[in-house]
Structures are given as C-alpha cells and as structure tokens.
Amino acid sequence: MTSAYAVHGRIRTTARHDELCRAALELLSELGYDRLTMDAVAARAGAGKATLYRRWTGKASMVADALSRMKAIPDEVDTGSLRGDLVAMTCGFGAGDDPFQTGVTAGLVSALVHDAELRDAFAEHFLAPRKRMQLTAFERAVRRGEIPPQQDFDLLAGVLPAMVFHRMMTTGQAPDADFALTVIDRVLLPLAHQPGPRRAPAPPDPAPPEPAPTEPIQTRPS
Known part of the structure; x- marks a missing residue:
C-alpha cells in the first residue's frame, strides 16, 4: 500500500x-x-x-522540510545509554563525504544569517525536533542515574548545532559523522557528567532601618 x-x-x-x-x-x-x-x-x-x-x-518552509527529510532522524531513540542515544541521533550526519549534501549545506548556511523567515522555518522544522529528542535523552539519563541532575539541558542540547554551524561558517566544511562523534565524546558527554551548578545562597533579609535620632524635648522652667 x-x-x-x-x-x-x-x-x-x-x-x-x-x-x-x-x-x-x-x-x-x-x-x-x-x-x-x-x-x-x-x-x-x-x-x-x-x-x-x-x-x-x-x-522557507519547503527548504526546511526538504532538509529535514534528507537528514531524517529516528522517530524514537532509547538505546539504554546517553552516548548510545546521542550517537543514534546523529545518524543523519554524512555531508562531509557527499558532494550533494555539501552543496545543499553551503546553499543554506549563508542565507540563514540574513533571512529571518528561513531561520524561523529551520528552527521549527529542523532544529526543534532534534532538540526535543536530546532533552528526552538527557532526562532519561538522569532517571537512570547516569548523569547528575540540575544540569542546564537546554544549553547542552544546543552545543552540537552550534558547533556544526561554527564549523560551516568558519571553514566551509560540512560536518560528517566523525565530527559529530568527536563533539559527543569530547564536549557533550563530559559536560553532561559534570555536577549541576550550585545555587548561590539566598541573600539575608535586609536589616530594618534604624530609627532616626530624636531631639530631646525642651521644657521651660516654671
């Protein structure tokens, strides 16, 4: 069918x-x-x-949808480990050794800088689903006791996309699977295993203001 x-x-x-x-x-x-x-x-x-x-x-929506289909991600990922999940999510990386995908990436990157409509469509259709999958993987790893809680997972989920775009913008080289694995092993996983940031103690309540000095009352002698 x-x-x-x-x-x-x-x-x-x-x-x-x-x-x-x-x-x-x-x-x-x-x-x-x-x-x-x-x-x-x-x-x-x-x-x-x-x-x-x-x-x-x-x-904009056409290109974002087409790119999402070219670099498809699994509908669901649960390998039993954080590294396994992150690696499975990068299975769409491979542009580095594919001239067609390299050309597609080059045609996209420069436009993302100045085209707000394309950025919005790309964020919604391409980046957001991948970010949701990473957040789910981090939360599952916390429940397994694999990584400590209180991490800024929203920040961690943006690390790989940020490094991918930095590489493309500064070198013109499209990322490949080896690049993604290097980021996972040397950046994402070490950060995820760090203890969460400690909260600063709440400042003490301010002391009440001292009353203003009063002048003694002068009385006339009777």
Whole structure:
C-alpha cells in the first residue's frame, strides 16, 4: 500500500513529496537559497506551482522540510545509554563525504544569517525536533542515574548545532559523522557528567532601618 504524507489538510503520496523535496534541494545546491524560486522547483519537478503551495507556505518552509527529510532522524531513540542515544541521533550526519549534501549545506548556511523567515522555518522544522529528542535523552539519563541532575539541558542540547554551524561558517566544511562523534565524546558527554551548578545562597533579609535620632524635648522652667 502506498504510504502517505499529510500536509495542509490533504493527503499526498510520499513518493511525489520526495520528488518535490529532491528538486528543491538540487536547486538549493546549484543556485543557493537566495536565487531559489518556487517556479524553478516546480519546473524541475515537472509540477505546477499550485502543487507546491498546497504543501508549503513558501520556499522557507519547503527548504526546511526538504532538509529535514534528507537528514531524517529516528522517530524514537532509547538505546539504554546517553552516548548510545546521542550517537543514534546523529545518524543523519554524512555531508562531509557527499558532494550533494555539501552543496545543499553551503546553499543554506549563508542565507540563514540574513533571512529571518528561513531561520524561523529551520528552527521549527529542523532544529526543534532534534532538540526535543536530546532533552528526552538527557532526562532519561538522569532517571537512570547516569548523569547528575540540575544540569542546564537546554544549553547542552544546543552545543552540537552550534558547533556544526561554527564549523560551516568558519571553514566551509560540512560536518560528517566523525565530527559529530568527536563533539559527543569530547564536549557533550563530559559536560553532561559534570555536577549541576550550585545555587548561590539566598541573600539575608535586609536589616530594618534604624530609627532616626530624636531631639530631646525642651521644657521651660516654671
């Protein structure tokens, strides 16, 4: 039976959706995000532009969705260890040895800096699901007694994406699986095993103000 993909209240076949996403990513790799248009994607995929707008609100949501499908993550990860979970979540890394994925990444990165609509779509469709999975993995590791509680897991979940984008922006090199594993083993896991930050003791209540001195009452002699 043909699987389906639901979007905008309609059911679309996954195969056709994949074709449209592939066309979008090919043009992103060839032209860059700024020169990418919905018309060009429709022409590359042999589809009408209305077909694209039935699936996406514009090119930002289209590119974010296409990238999420190219670098898909498992629906659920629970390997029994924090490292195993984090490694399983990076199974989509591999752009370093794939010229197509490298071109897609290069076409995306520069646009993220100046295009707020693309940043919002990318954060919602690509980064947010991965962050939720990491937070779940950290919380599960706490329950197992594998790492201490009171960590800033929200901060830890942003470490790998931040280092990936730093690498791309400063070297032009797309991250690969080895890079992701290095970040996990040398940065994320050591930080996760550190004791949580100690809370500073609450300051003492301020002392009540001393009463102002009063002048003695002068009385006249009778």
